[in-house]
Amino acid sequence: MVWKTSMHLCSMIFLLFFSVSSFVLGVFFMFNKISFVVEWDILGINSTFIVATYVFDWMSLVFMSFVMFISSMVLFYSGGYMEGDYNMDRFIYLVLAFVLSMVFLIISPNLISILLGWDGLGLVSYALVIYYQNEKSANAGMLTVLSNRVGDVAILLSISLMFSLGGWNFIYYVFYLEDSGCMILKMLVILAAMTKSAQIPFSAWLPAAMAAPTPVSALVHSSTLVTAGVYLLVRFSPAFADSTCLPILLLISSLTMFMSGLGANFEYDLKKVIALSTLSQLGVMLSILSLGFADLAFFHLLTHALFKALLFMCAGVIIHNVKEYQDVRCMGGLIVYMPLTCMCMNLANLALCGMPFLAGFYSKDLILEVAFMNHINMISFFLYVVSTMLTVCYTFRLIYYSMTGSFNLGGFSNVDDSGYIMTTPMLCLSVGAVLGGALLSWSIFPECYMICLSHFMKNLVLLVSVLGGLLGYYLNIMSVNFGLNSQLLYFPTVVSGSMWFLPFMSTYNGSKVALKVSHNYSKILDKGWSEKMGGQGLFKVLGMLSSGYQLTQDNSFKLFLKMTLVGIFIVLF
Incomplete structure (x- = not known):
């Protein structure tokens, strides 16, 4: 036990030191x-060089400092959450490998070297999702890794298409990529980002990845795996200026934002509700990026990381205390027994809703106002407004089920705030959830955005937020959600609560189609024409030629006679 405890403490101190150093250096560079x-x-053979390229600017350094800070808090938190685990050292090694992969992705401006971090994230995330070694975790891990392989293939194809540009350091070429010659390259980069950031139709793996331990969820959903796609598009953003790809990305990200917000209002698993809120915020980031504001997407990426990690940590403490139940209906009245945890969770929830002067307010309110100022169509505008209302709605629904109301767990329950090992990192992240947005806003935007909106549009965000909070709280007090299971509204309820059947289509039906296609492909190509025209066919032809050559070497009389007759026939005719 001494070794396990000292190991997570040493890892935490190491990451915290590098986080502070990177942040100070990033602010100085900014x-x-x-x-x-x-x-x-690394290696040079004749005129060919294998080069590793790394970029250190304010964006990479600040993001790297956030990743390391949250990782250090997660490792310290894991010392309490994973205390009874027999493989604590293996867990910490996996988390450190996960962080290292993300760091490589952040500082790589080269599409080949970025694969080191991109594939590393996919591999280590699979190992972390299947950590508990049961059938559910195995299925979730397979869905996660296969969904992310689509993005990996898109990156590999992008590497081949960048041959025409003369190099793979995309930061040198993003300002010169035009739709006429590089449309396929841009579409592949967007596809890679969509798979990593779980946009429609690749959204099913994000809630399924909740099979991982809660500290891993706090890390994955705040600053690592799911943010990799957003970060890649932020780096590629100059290439997408006035591109025809952006309206498609806007529609997909807005639909993802709406679908995840709707699904969270019908979900009862505590971790899946928070996972769907992450999916909704990823839609916000990609939608504002598709409108041409990459700096706002990056700003929301940083502020969201702080309160989302805090939200998962609070959820982990609550799950630990309520006999490992994750159903929110088995909770209730926790504010009386766990005041510190509930305070931190309320802070994170209010920051998620965009409560004024908390971290989420500075980024989310600015994003919505800038989006309302732009020339977006009515569908995107409607999805923005309704998604904002749904975010506040499922947040207050979660507050009602977990913190207020009557205690639903039953007798013989010892529910209280955990020890300092789990509460200390929560308090540190609470400071970030309160002050992080203001500090980042003053640093990243020294010159204010010019917002010019009508009185109604300016107050629309506040109006839909208040309306969503009232609906989320009072409709659940009146048990209206139970009445929605009537025969009349049963199908819309099922569709909304099942993420529009995406998990079903991504697993059972998707695997059936994929297996059938791959079987036919294997039968016709791998075991068919590829064999006849490839290795086996070549082997057969070479075997026949070598047999004939062997006959000539044996000075066979029959062969000599046959060749003589053929020669006479050729001479005569």
């Missing part, structure tokens, strides 16, 4: 407009 690109020639 104010002085400094960037460094480091190239390391």
Whole structure:
């Protein structure tokens, strides 16, 4: 036990030191407009060089500091959450490998070297999702890794298409990529980002990945795996200026935002509700990025990381205390027994809703106002407004079920705030959830955005937020959601609560179609024409030729006679 405890503490101190150093350096680079690109020639053969390229600018350094800070808090938190685990050292090694993969992805401006982090995230996330070694975890891990392989293939195809540009350091070429010659490359990059950030139709793996331990969920859903796609598009954003790909991305991300917000209002699993809220916020980031505001998407990425990690940590403490139940209907009245945890969870929830002067307010309110100022169609505008209302709705529904009301767990329950090992990182992240948005806003945007909206549009965000909060709380007090299971509204309820059947289509039906296609492909190509025209066919032809050659070497009389007759026939005729 001493080894396990000291190991997670050493890892936490190591990451915290690098987080502070990276943040100070990033702020210095930001104010002085400094960037460094480091190239390391690993190997050179004749005129071919294998080069590792790393970029150090304010964006990569600040994001790296956030990843390391949240990872250090997660590792410290894991010392209490995973205390009874027999493989604590293996868990910490996996988390450190996960963080290292994300760091490589952040500082790589090269499409080949970015694969080191991109594939590393997919591999280690699979190992973490199947950590508990049961059938549910195995299925969730397989869905996660196969969904992410689609994005990996898109990156590999993008590498081949970048041959025409003369290099793979995309930061040098993003300003010159036009739709006429690089449309397929842009579409592949968007496809890769959509799979990593779980946009429709790849959304099913994100709630399924909740099979991982809660500290992993806090790390994955705040600053690592799901944010990799957003970060890649932020780096590629100059290439998408006035591109015809952006309206498609806007529609898909807006639909993802709406679908996940709707699904969270019908979900009863505590971790899946929070996972669907992550999916909704990823839709917000990609939708504002598709409108051309990559700086706002990056700003929301940082603020969201702080309160989402806090939200998962609070959920982990609650699950630990309520006999490992994750159904919110088995909770209730926890504010009396767990005041510190509930305070931190309320902070994270209110920051998620965009409560004024908390972290989420500075990014989310600005994103909505900038979106309302732009020339977006009525469908996107409607999805923005309704998704904002649904976010507040499922947040207050979660508050009603878990913190207020009557205690539903039953007798013989010892529910209280856990020890300092789990509450200390929660308090540290609470400070970030309160102050992080303001500090980042003053740093990243020294010059304010010019917002010019009508009185109604300016107050629309506040209006739909209040309406969503009232609906989420009072409709559940009146048990209206139970009445929705009537025969009249049964099908819309099932469709809304099942993420529009995406998990079903991604697993059972999707696997049936994929297996059938791959079987036919194997039968016709791998075991058919590829064998006849490939290795086996070549082997057969070479065997026949070598047999004939062997006959000539044996000085066979029959062969000599046959060749003589053929020669006479050719001479005569």
